Amino acid sequence: MGPISAILFDRDGTLIEDVPYNSDPAQVTPRENAAQAVRRVRARGIRTGVVTNQSGIARGLITREALQSVNERVDELLGPFDTWQVCPHGPEDGCGCRKPAPGMIVAACAELGVPPGEVVVIGDIESDMIAAAAAGAHAVLVPTPVTRDEEVGRAPIAAPDLGAAVDWVLDR
Structure with a gap:
């Protein structure tokens, strides 16, 4: 692996506790060591972003405005992130x-403005890993x-927590 220019984090279950279809910023709770891990990434000059599936919009369980409020709370607690990419579609769309699309x-x-080969995606389920591979990250x-x-067994790299995942990237 060559130089890393950016780390893209999954949101729910990776950066913050997973509250299904969360529309309430007050329910945003960072995962253990998330703030410290993200700070360490930024301290090394590596850009950060979030890539998150949010099918609650397609399902009518959350509005775009509520999602934006939740994402703004994540930015307040852990950000600001250099990019936010949100998929509002359902699995059948x-x-x-x-x-797992890239x-x-x-x-x-x-x-x-970075090539996928200089990006690491950190996530909590296999679809994150598949999307990264499909994008060349x-x-x-x-x-x-x-x-x-079985997802853990198929993962290219598995780390016990977000801090260890960031350590693995920064040690490369």
């Missing part, structure tokens, strides 16, 4: 942005209780 990662790379899995054992 067949879009090119919803992970669209959000490709868009983030374009916005940041690197990936690190940070398992949570919802991550299946």
Whole structure:
């Protein structure tokens, strides 16, 4: 792996506790060590972004305005992030942005002006890993209780927590 110019984080389950279809900024809780991990990335001059599936919009469970409020709270607590890429589609919509499709990662790379080969995606489920690979980026899995054992086994790199994932990237 060559130089890393950006790290793209999955939002729910990776940066913040997963509250399904969260529309309330007061329910945004950073995962353990998330703030410290993101600060360490920025201190090394590496750009940061968020790539997040938000099918609650397509399902009518959350409004775009509520999602924006939640994302602004994430930025207040952990940001600001250099790019936000959000897929508002449902799994059946067949879009090119919803992970495991690579669209959000490709868009983030374009916005940041960095090639995918200089990007690491950190996420908590296999769709994050597949999207990264499809975009030509690197990936690190940070398992949570919802991550299946077989996903961990197929991950290119698995780290026990977000801090360890960031350590792995920064040590490269």
